Amino acid sequence: MKSLPLHACTPSISSAIINRSYSLLHFTALVALFYYRLSSFLSSKPKPSLPYLLVFASEMLLSIIWLFDQAYMWRPVSRTTFLERLPEDEELPGIDVFICTADHKKEPPLEVMNTVLSAMALDYPPDKLSVYLSDDGGSSLTFQGMREAWLFARSWLPFCRKFGIKIRCPKVYFSSLEDNYSGPLHSLEYEKEKEKIKRKYELFKERVNKAGEIIGSEEATSIKDHPPVIEVINDEPKNVAGIRQAKMPLLVYVSREKRPSHSHHFKAGALNVLLRVSGIMTNSPYILVLDCDMYCNDPTSARQAMCFHLDPKISPSLAFVQFPQKFHNINKNDIYDGQLRKIFVIRWPGIDGLQGPVLSGTGFYMKREALYGNLSEKNVVRLKQSFGHSNEFIRSIHNIYQYSAIKNTESSCKLQQEAQFLSSCTYEKNTLWGEQMGFLYHSVVEDYFTGFILHCKGKTSVFCNPSKPAFLGISTTNLNDLLVQGTRWNSGLFEVTLSKFCPFIYGLSRMPLLQTMCYGYLALQPLYFLPLWCLATLPQLCLLNGISIYPQVSSSWFMVFSFIFLASLLKHLEEILSTGASIQTLLNEQRVWMMKSVTAYTFGSLDAIVKCFGMREASFLPTNKVADDEQVALYQMGKLNFQASTMILTPIITLIILNMVSFIGGVAEMFIAGSWNETFGQVFLSLYILMVNYPVIEGMLLRKDKGRVPTPVTLLSLVITIFLLCLGHMTLRW
Ligand SMILES: O=c1ccn([C@@H]2O[C@H](COP(=O)(O)OP(=O)(O)O[C@H]3O[C@H](CO)[C@@H](O)[C@H](O)[C@H]3O)[C@@H](O)[C@H]2O)c(=O)[nH]1
Numbered sequence: 001m002k003s004l005p006l007h008a009c010t011p012s013i014s015s016a017i018i019n020r021s022y023s024l025l026h027f028t029a030l031v032a033l034f035y036y037r038l039s040s041f042l043s044s045k046p047k048p049s050l051p052y053l054l055v056f057a058s059e060m061l062l063s064i065i066w067l068f069d070q071a072y073m074w075r076p077v078s079r080t081t082f083l084e085r086l087p088e089d090e091e092l093p094g095i096d097v098f099i100c101t102a103d104h105k106k107e108p109p110l111e112v113m114n115t116v117l118s119a120m121a122l123d124y125p126p127d128k129l130s131v132y133l134s135d136d137g138g139s140s141l142t143f144q145g146m147r148e149a150w151l152f153a154r155s156w157l158p159f160c161r162k163f164g165i166k167i168r169c170p171k172v173y174f175s176s177l178e179d180n181y182s183g184p185l186h187s188l189e190y191e192k193e194k195e196k197i198k199r200k201y202e203l204f205k206e207r208v209n210k211a212g213e214i215i216g217s218e219e220a221t222s223i224k225d226h227p228p229v230i231e232v233i234n235d236e237p238k239n240v241a242g243i244r245q246a247k248m249p250l251l252v253y254v255s256r257e258k259r260p261s262h263s264h265h266f267k268a269g270a271l272n273v274l275l276r277v278s279g280i281m282t283n284s285p286y287i288l289v290l291d292c293d294m295y296c297n298d299p300t301s302a303r304q305a306m307c308f309h310l311d312p313k314i315s316p317s318l319a320f321v322q323f324p325q326k327f328h329n330i331n332k333n334d335i336y337d338g339q340l341r342k343i344f345v346i347r348w349p350g351i352d353g354l355q356g357p358v359l360s361g362t363g364f365y366m367k368r369e370a371l372y373g374n375l376s377e378k379n380v381v382r383l384k385q386s387f388g389h390s391n392e393f394i395r396s397i398h399n400i401y402q403y404s405a406i407k408n409t410e411s412s413c414k415l416q417q418e419a420q421f422l423s424s425c426t427y428e429k430n431t432l433w434g435e436q437m438g439f440l441y442h443s444v445v446e447d448y449f450t451g452f453i454l455h456c457k458g459k460t461s462v463f464c465n466p467s468k469p470a471f472l473g474i475s476t477t478n479l480n481d482l483l484v485q486g487t488r489w490n491s492g493l494f495e496v497t498l499s500k501f502c503p504f505i506y507g508l509s510r511m512p513l514l515q516t517m518c519y520g521y522l523a524l525q526p527l528y529f530l531p532l533w534c535l536a537t538l539p540q541l542c543l544l545n546g547i548s549i550y551p552q553v554s555s556s557w558f559m560v561f562s563f564i565f566l567a568s569l570l571k572h573l574e575e576i577l578s579t580g581a582s583i584q585t586l587l588n589e590q591r592v593w594m595m596k597s598v599t600a601y602t603f604g605s606l607d608a609i610v611k612c613f614g615m616r617e618a619s620f621l622p623t624n625k626v627a628d629d630e631q632v633a634l635y636q637m638g639k640l641n642f643q644a645s646t647m648i649l650t651p652i653i654t655l656i657i658l659n660m661v662s663f664i665g666g667v668a669e670m671f672i673a674g675s676w677n678e679t680f681g682q683v684f685l686s687l688y689i690l691m692v693n694y695p696v697i698e699g700m701l702l703r704k705d706k707g708r709v710p711t712p713v714t715l716l717s718l719v720i721t722i723f724l725l726c727l728g729h730m731t732l733r734w
C-alpha cells in the first residue's frame with residue numbers, strides 16, 4: 001500500500017506573479033537609470049565631479065544588491081505537515097536536543113532551565129529524547145539549576161502529559177492567562193493538580209535563585225578557564241524511593257574544558273563538543289539545536305520536523321528543517337524590527353522554494369549524518385585524522401542510534417572519562433572538526449556558514465513555519481544591543497565573503513544560480529554601508545555647494561528616478577500589508593535599515609576586514625537576555641533608547657544633523673534663487689531621510705527622559721558635521 005504523504009508544499013502563485021512583474025519593471029527602470037548616468041557622464045564637459053561618480057557607484061551597488069534579493073522573491077512556497085500520518089511512536093527515530101548557554105549573568109539560569117524543561121516536555125517518546133545543555137560559562141549555578149530542573153521535571157512532565165498541556169515552558173504556563181489545557185473545562189482534578197504543581201514550581205524557582213545568592217559572583221574568571229565537567233543528571237535513589245517513576249528523557253550537563261591559551265570557537269565549538277559527547281551516549285540520528293533563551297512553545301515541533309525527515313522522497317538530501325526565530329518579548333510597535341520580519345516572513349519562505357532556507361542558529365532539526373561529511377571512509381587511521389582519537393566516537397559514527405548503557409555504573413564511569421576526553425581543549429587538534437566536520441568555525445555566524453557549505457554539497461533544507469510558533473525567544477529591546485548584535489552578524493557574513501568560500505565564487509559552481517544569488521545577497525548585505533554613507537552625505541554637501549546630482553524635475557529622466565523610488569516603496573508596502581503588518585512597520589524597517597547600515601554594517605565590514613588581515617581575533621559578545629525596568633518601560637512606550645555607546649550613536653546623529661542643515665539650506669536656496677527644478681531631488685532625499693528618522697530627531701531635540709540622545713553625543717556630532725561642511729566647502733567649490 002502506498003502511504004499518504006507526510007507533508008505538502010504549496011507554491012504561492014499570486015505572490016510569485018506580483019514579485020516577478022515588479023522585478024521586471026524595476027529592472028527596466030534600473031537599466032534606464034544606468035543609461036542616463038553613463039551617457040551624461042560620457043557627454044558632459046567638464047567631466048562630472050567625484051561626488052557624482054560616487055553617487056553613481058552607490059546606485060550601482062544598491063542595484064546589484066537589489067538584484068540578488070530578487071532571487072528570494074522568485075518562488076515562495078508554504079508547507080503543511082500531517083502529524084497523524086507519522087509512524088507509531090516505537091518507530092520514531094531518536095532526537096538529541098542541544099541547548100547552549102555561555103554566561104550565567106547575561107543568561108539567567110532560571111530562564112535557561114525553563115528552556116531545558118520545555119525541551120524535556122516535547123511531545124515525543126521520552127526514551128527517544130535526550131537533552132544536552134552546554135554551559136560555556138562552566139557555572140556551578142547552572143549545574144545546580146539542572147539538578148533542580150530534573151527534580152521539578154519529575155512532576156512537570158507527567159502533569160503535562162496527563163492534561164495535554166499545550167505550552168510546556170513552566171514560566172510561560174504559569175504566567176499565561178488562558179488555560180493551556182486540552183481536557184474538559186475546569187475539571188476539579190486538573191485545578192487541584194495545577195495548584196500543586198504551581199507550588200512546586202515556586203519552590204524550584206526559589207532554589208535556583210537561592211543557589212545564585214549562595215554561590216554569588218565567585219566565578220568571574222572561570223568562564224575562560226575551567227576543566228571539563230560532564231554529568232548525566234539523575235536523582236538520588238533515596239529521593240524517589242517507592243514512587244513509581246515516570247519515564248523521563250535523558251538529561252546531560254556538559255561544560256567543555258576552556259583554557260585561555262586555546263581558541264574555543266564560541267557556539268560552534270560548544271555544539272561540536274555536544275555532537276561528540278552525545279555521539280557516545282545516545283547518538284540519535286536527529287539533533288535539535290536551541291539557544292538558551294528559545295523555549296519550545298509548541299511541543300509537537302519534533303513530530304512536525306519528522307514529517308519531512310521521514311519522507312523517503314526528500315530525506316536522502318534533506319539536511320535540516322528550520323523553524324523561524326520568533327520572539328515573545330516584542331511589543332506591538334517593534335521599533336527595532338526585532339522580529340526580523342523581512343527574513344522570516346519574506347526571504348525564508350522564498351528561498352524555501354529553491355534549495356531551502358539558510359541555517360538560522362536555533363530552532364532547527366538537523367540530521368546528524370549531514371554534519372559528519374563523507375562517511376564512506378572505513379579506514380580507521382584516516383577516520384581518526386578527521387574525527388580525532390576517540391575509538392568510542394569513531395565507533396558511534398557508523399552505528400547511528402545505539403543507546404549505550406549509561407545507567408550501569410561501571411560502564412558509565414568509563415563513558416564519563418571518554419566524554420571528558422571528547423570535550424577537552426586539545427581534542428580537535430589536527431582533526432577536521434570545524435573545518436569539514438560538525439559546525440564550521442570560519443565565521444562567527446556559524447549557522448549561516450555551516451548551512452551554506454551543506455547547500456554547496458547538494459544538501460537541501462526545509463522551512464517549517466506553522467501558525468503556532470514552535471519556538472519563542474528573546475529579542476533585543478534596545479538600540480545598543482541591536483547594533484552590537486548586528487555588528488557581529490555582519491562581521492561574520494563579511495568574513496565569509498572575503499574568504500575562499502565567497503558565495504559568488506565557491507557557491508556558483510556548486511549550487512543553482514538562484515540559491516547562489518540568495519547567499520550572494522547575504523554576502524553583500526554588509527556592504528550596504530557604502531551606498532548609505534554616500535547617499536546620506538554627498539548629495540547633501542553638493543546641494544549646499546550648488547552642485548546638482550539628479551536630473552531636473554522638468555526632464556523626463558527625473559521620471560526614472562521617481563519610478564524607482566516609488567516602485568520600491570510600493571513593493572515594500574505591498575509586502576507589509578499582505579503579511580498583516582502596518583505602515584508604522586514600514587517606517588520602522590526603513591529606519592532600522594538606515595541605522596544598521598551606518599553602524600552595524602559599517603563596523604561589521606571593517607571588523608571582518610581587520611580580521612582578514614589577521615589584526616584582530618574573532619569575538620562573540622553574547623546578547624543580554626536581561627533588561628532593567630527603565631529599559632523595558634521605554635521599549636513598551638515604543639521609544640528608541642539612545643543610552644548607547646558613543647561610537648554607535650555618533651554616526652547616526654551626525655548624519656541626521658547634516659541632513660537637517662542641507663534640507664534647510666536647500667529649501668532656502670529654492671526660495672531665494674528659485675532653483676527648485678535643479679535641486680528638488682536632493683532636497684527631497686534629505687526630507688525623506690529626516691521623515692523616516694523623525695524619532696531620532698525627537699530623541700535629540702524634544703525628549704527629556706533618560707533615553708534621549710545624550711548632549712555630549714549631540715555636541716560631538718555637531719562638531720563632526722561642521723567639519724564635514726567645511727570639507728565639502730573646500731573640496732566642492734573650486
Ligand atoms: O561562546 C559562546 C557564545 C555564545 N553561545 C551561545 O550561543 C547562543 C546565541 O548567542 P546570543 O548571544 O543569543 O546571540 P544572538 O545574536 O542572539 O544569536 C543569533 O546569532 C548567532 C550567531 O551569531 C546564532 O548562533 C544564534 O543561534 C542566533 O540566534 C546562546 O545560547 C549562547 O549561550 C555559546 O554557547 N558559546
Ligand SMILES: [Mn+2]
Nearest residue numbers: 291293474623
Ligand atoms: Mn539570542
